[in-house]
Amino acid sequence: MAILPIQLMNGLFAASVLLLVSIGMVVIFGNMNVVNLAHGEFIMAGAYTAWGLCELGLPFSLSVIGAFALTAILGALCERLVIKRFYARLEETLLATYAISVIMTQIARLLFSSMKKLVPLPVSGGLSIGSLVFPAYNFVVIAVAVFVVLFVCVLFYKTGLGKKIRAIRQNRQMAQCLGINTAVTDTISFGLGCGLAGLAGAIIAPLKIVYPAMGSAYLMDSFSTVVVGGVDSFVGTAMASGLISESTSVLGGFMSEIYAQIIVLIGIILVLRFRPNGLFSKEKR
Amino acid sequence: MATVMKNADGAAVGTAVSKTGRPVLVATDVSSGYGSGRVLQGVSFHVSAGEIVALIGRNGVGKTTLLRTVMALNRLDDGEISLFGLPLPKATHAVSEAGIAYVPQGRDIFSEFTVRENLLMGAHASKKKEIPAILERILTYFPALRSHLNRCGGVLSGGQQQQLAIGRALMTTPRLLLLDEPTEGIQPNIVSQIAEILDRIRAEMKLPIIIVEQNLKFAMRHADRFLCMQKGRIVVQGKIDELTDAIIGKYLKV
Numbered sequence: 001m002a003i004l005p006i007q008l009m010n011g012l013f014a015a016s017v018l019l020l021v022s023i024g025m026v027v028i029f030g031n032m033n034v035v036n037l038a039h040g041e042f043i044m045a046g047a048y049t050a051w052g053l054c055e056l057g058l059p060f061s062l063s064v065i066g067a068f069a070l071t072a073i074l075g076a077l078c079e080r081l082v083i084k085r086f087y088a089r090l091e092e093t094l095l096a097t098y099a100i101s102v103i104m105t106q107i108a109r110l111l112f113s114s115m116k117k118l119v120p121l122p123v124s125g126g127l128s129i130g131s132l133v134f135p136a137y138n139f140v141v142i143a144v145a146v147f148v149v150l151f152v153c154v155l156f157y158k159t160g161l162g163k164k165i166r167a168i169r170q171n172r173q174m175a176q177c178l179g180i181n182t183a184v185t186d187t188i189s190f191g192l193g194c195g196l197a198g199l200a201g202a203i204i205a206p207l208k209i210v211y212p213a214m215g216s217a218y219l220m221d222s223f224s225t226v227v228v229g230g231v232d233s234f235v236g237t238a239m240a241s242g243l244i245s246e247s248t249s250v251l252g253g254f255m256s257e258i259y260a261q262i263i264v265l266i267g268i269i270l271v272l273r274f275r276p277n278g279l280f281s282k283e284k285r
Numbered sequence: 286m287a288t289v290m291k292n293a294d295g296a297a298v299g300t301a302v303s304k305t306g307r308p309v310l311v312a313t314d315v316s317s318g319y320g321s322g323r324v325l326q327g328v329s330f331h332v333s334a335g336e337i338v339a340l341i342g343r344n345g346v347g348k349t350t351l352l353r354t355v356m357a358l359n360r361l362d363d364g365e366i367s368l369f370g371l372p373l374p375k376a377t378h379a380v381s382e383a384g385i386a387y388v389p390q391g392r393d394i395f396s397e398f399t400v401r402e403n404l405l406m407g408a409h410a411s412k413k414k415e416i417p418a419i420l421e422r423i424l425t426y427f428p429a430l431r432s433h434l435n436r437c438g439g440v441l442s443g444g445q446q447q448q449l450a451i452g453r454a455l456m457t458t459p460r461l462l463l464l465d466e467p468t469e470g471i472q473p474n475i476v477s478q479i480a481e482i483l484d485r486i487r488a489e490m491k492l493p494i495i496i497v498e499q500n501l502k503f504a505m506r507h508a509d510r511f512l513c514m515q516k517g518r519i520v521v522q523g524k525i526d527e528l529t530d531a532i533i534g535k536y537l538k539v
């Protein structure tokens with residue numbers, strides 16, 4: 001009977017997850033033109049951090065903040081030590097971030113073995129909308145996704161740091177000529193992108209199983225979102241997450257999940273073919 | 286007399302620091318280029334306090350490359366550049382902090398930013414409290430910008446963009462200004478507006494300026510001295526009234 005509202009609500013939840021796991025990649029790709037192939041591994045690192053901090057007895061909310069902080073620092077270190085040497089050479093940044101992804105997976109195997117870890121749901125039970133009941137944690141995820149989008153929008157559009165990063169994105173050399181130290185802002189952008197990936201990992205940890213290779217699943221998802229949303233606005237990322245998830249979810253109500261995913265994937269390929277800058281990006285002048 | 290000095294190889298080199306005025310910028314035997322290619326081949330010149338120096342020469346002789354090398358946008362292969370007696374920093378942002386502002390040939394406005402945001406980007410390193418006063422002072426030179434503060438930089442006319450690029454450079458409160466072809470592609474009536482702005486900047490700020498110009502009338506109106514380049518070298522230099530038709534015919538006419 002009320003299948004559509006359920007599918008729409010599940011789509012909204014899936015969109016929030018997709019938005020959370022993608023936004024860090026958008027920040028890095030949009031600002032420095034680096035496809036971070038270790039993006040999924042930073043999600044994994046965030047999930048493990050949240051698991052570890054919860055095991056130590058910290059409340060889940062602090063574990064999420066801890067996951068953000070730790071992966072941001074880790075990302076900033078990677079940028080300083082490795083990635084900054086390869087800017088402007090696309091193939092080499094791909095190789096470098098791929099190497100980082102392999103190393104991170106192996107370190108996770110050494111530290112935690114391949115055993116799967118579980119993070120308990122921080123809020124249990126359900127909330128009802130009309131006659132429909134949804135898991136309470138779904139609403140937490142949706143709220144965090146909204147908060148994260150607002151956070152990055154305020155950061156990039158209202159703060160001095162954000163304006164500098166946007167100036168660099170428009171014209172790197174001119175930004176340097178006005179005295180902006182792009183080495184510093186690059187480290188901050190990369191750290192921020194990785195921190196957002198870690199935060200996503202922490203938020204999805206209670207929904208999934210935490211294991212060393214979990215990150216690879218999210219790389220493709222994030223990349224699809226970047227392709228559909230374009231890289232020049234976070235609103236585009238949010239709309240793309242919504243479009244992909246809602247269409248998969250709603251279609252999944254009428255056919256098997258697999259067919260729904262295939263149809264959406266074809267849609268993404270069509271976007272890549274006909275609107276390579278993304279569906280929601282402004283036309284370049 | 287315009288001086289043409291030759292070194293042992295027969296290549297022309299610049300004069301030493303002039304006796305008048307404190308040296309602001311001194312370049313000695315500068316070589317630089319793009320990638321492995323060399324454009325500048327041992328360029329020497331100086332700029333003294335308060336003077337305007339015109340850098341002239343045909344297309345492709347290396348004028349832009351020279352300004353870019355001073356901004357540390359192109360690496361210095363050989364030679365030295367000093368600013369107020371100190372070695373020029375190696376990173377572009379540090380060159381800006383050291384007091385050089387650059388208006389590039391393509392103007393390079395941040396097209397997604399408003400006019401105000403473009404201007405404020407120039408003052409990003411200034412104290413928050415001082416920024417409104419700096420903006421107010423710069424806007425007195427550019428009435429055309431004041432009425433468009435909230436417009437997107439990308440939709441301005443060429444002349445407005447040029448003024449914005451100069452205004453943005455001045456927002457950094459520089460001690461030396463580099464202007465690359467400020468009249469290129471701009472309507473004659475706007476060129477005279479820009480000329481008046483430069484006159485005011487010179488009178489009120491006493492800012493030394495290196496100005497690359499194809500428009501000789503414009504260059505001669507503003508400059509105290511000229512440096513004339515050919516094939517990556519400075520071949521003639523002197524006071525602006527020493528820029529004779531013979532030099533123009535030999536090095537500038539196409």
Ligand SMILES: Nc1ncnc2c1ncn2[C@@H]1O[C@H](COP(=O)(O)OP(=O)(O)O)[C@@H](O)[C@H]1O
Pocket residue numbers: 319322324342343344345346347348349350351
């Ligand atoms: N980005 C670049 N890469 C390689 N060579 C360049 C580049 N820009 C300019 N050049 C070369 O450097 C030389 C000098 O160019 P430029 O300094 O722009 O000349 P000008 O400003 O005097 O017209 C030219 O021969 C040009 O082909």
Ligand SMILES: [Mg+2]
Pocket residue numbers: 348349350390465
């Ligand atoms: Mg030029």
